[in-house]
Structures are given as structure tokens and as C-alpha cells.
Amino acid sequence: MNKRVKDVVDAIVSAVQRVLDEREITESEYRTALHYLMKVAEQGETALLCDVFLNSTVVATKARLSSGSTPAIEGPYYRDDAPLVVDRLKTYDTDDHKPLLIRGTVKGVDGSVIDDVTIDVWHSTPDGKYSGFHDGIPSDFYRGKLRVRPDGSFRVHTTMPVAYQIPNDGPTGALLETMGGHSWRPAHVHFKVKAPGYETLTTQYYFEGGDWVTDDCCNGVESSLITPDMVEEGARVMNIEFVIEPVLAHAGANS
Numbered sequence: 001m002n003k004r005v006k007d008v009v010d011a012i013v014s015a016v017q018r019v020l021d022e023r024e025i026t027e028s029e030y031r032t033a034l035h036y037l038m039k040v041a042e043q044g045e046t047a048l049l050c051d052v053f054l055n056s057t058v059v060a061t062k063a064r065l066s067s068g069s070t071p072a073i074e075g076p077y078y079r080d081d082a083p084l085v086v087d088r089l090k091t092y093d094t095d096d097h098k099p100l101l102i103r104g105t106v107k108g109v110d111g112s113v114i115d116d117v118t119i120d121v122w123h124s125t126p127d128g129k130y131s132g133f134h135d136g137i138p139s140d141f142y143r144g145k146l147r148v149r150p151d152g153s154f155r156v157h158t159t160m161p162v163a164y165q166i167p168n169d170g171p172t173g174a175l176l177e178t179m180g181g182h183s184w185r186p187a188h189v190h191f192k193v194k195a196p197g198y199e200t201l202t203t204q205y206y207f208e209g210g211d212w213v214t215d216d217c218c219n220g221v222e223s224s225l226i227t228p229d230m231v232e233e234g235a236r237v238m239n240i241e242f243v244i245e246p247v248l249a250h251a252g253a254n255s
């Protein structure tokens, strides 16, 4: 018997039951929903569907309890097997790919420099695909692990990601369309900042003025995550000051 599981599942079930009742859901609608959920699982979109509708709420809870940088949703395309990268992510180098320099610092909430920090960086190709998931793009492209320098700084060169349409040939995209919405995310770069003894920070940063920054289908944008339009030596610069906090003694409401 796990009390937390019982408490949460009971709460979920009664919330859903209330909607079934209030909206007077018919048996045929209920069957349609079951078939839909089976299709989601069959097509491997369970994580995507949940990320679209639910992850931002979990992240908001985390943000409320955190004193570090603003967290954001992880999305379905993180890989822990990304290679260590020194200076530049592997990208396809064709002429129309715009250069991006990502740089900044990692510090503790008290302003201190932290030992042994690694930053996972991952983002889409210039055509909105993720390596290791889409179109056979090798999984060491457009992603990597950076070691933060002893002075707390980091920098890495890559190419600009683009506004990203989540796969809309599948059930998740179909549902968004049926609801009169869209399946676009603003261009973004994902980060996971890890250090021993510190809470892992999972976040994303966006580009000022970019398409869909104010209308993300995943509801993942916070104003503090939008980087100003800065260009140096022909490259868009994303300058980020990450702040991470020591491991929290976990005081979850029901633990």
C-alpha cells in the first residue's frame, strides 16, 4: 500500500468523474475517448500528449517551491547519452543555417561558483527535427553535455533552432486541431543543469520576437526565459545566467 499513490489516483479519478457527470458524457463519447487513448499509446505519443497538456503545471509547482532560475518543461526529446562537447555542437553545416552562440554562467542562489557543473544542451535542427528521434539524424547532433569552467562560465557554438511544430500527423496534433488550436512551439533551446548536491534545473530559453513566443501550444514560456535579441560577430547570442539551489529536503505535501 502506497498512500501517496492512493491519494493522488483517488483525486484524479474523482476529478475525471466530475467532468463526465457535468458534461453528460455519452457512452459513445466515452468509447471514442478510449480508442483515442489507445491510438496515442500505439503511436508512441503518450509522453507527447501529457507534455502538451500537463507538464507546464508540474513545472509551475516546482517553480513556486524553487529559489533558483525559472524551470521549464523538459519535452520528450532529452537523451542522457549525449556526447561531451567542448566548443561546438555537431550540426549539419549548410549555408542557410544561422549561427548561435550560447554562453553564460552558473551560480548558486548565494552567488557562489559551484564545482563540477554539467549542462545538457539540446535543440532542434534548422528544420525543426530532433536528433535521435526524427529522420535518422545521428543522436550526437544538436545536443551535448558541457562542462562548466572553474570560474562558473560556459560557452558553446551551434545553429539557430526554428519554431517547432510538434508532430501533427499523429493523435496529439489531431486533438489540438480538433480543439481549434495549433501545434506550434516557439524556437527554443533546452537545458539541464546538474551539479552534485544541487537540484537539477531543467529549463528552456526562447528568442525575443520569435514566432509563437506569445502563443506556445505547450504553454511553456515565461517572460524570464525569453532572451533579448543580441548579435555578435554575425551570431545570435543567447546569454544565460543560471542559478541553481542546493538539494531541497523534500517536504512534499503528502510525504
Ligand code: MBD
Pocket: 048, 051, 052, 073, 074, 075, 076, 077, 164, 166, 185, 218, 220
Ligand atoms: C518539444 O520540442 C518540446 O520541447 C516540448 C515541450 C513538447 C514537444 C516538442
Ligand code: FE
Pocket: 075, 077, 188, 190
Ligand atoms: Fe523542444
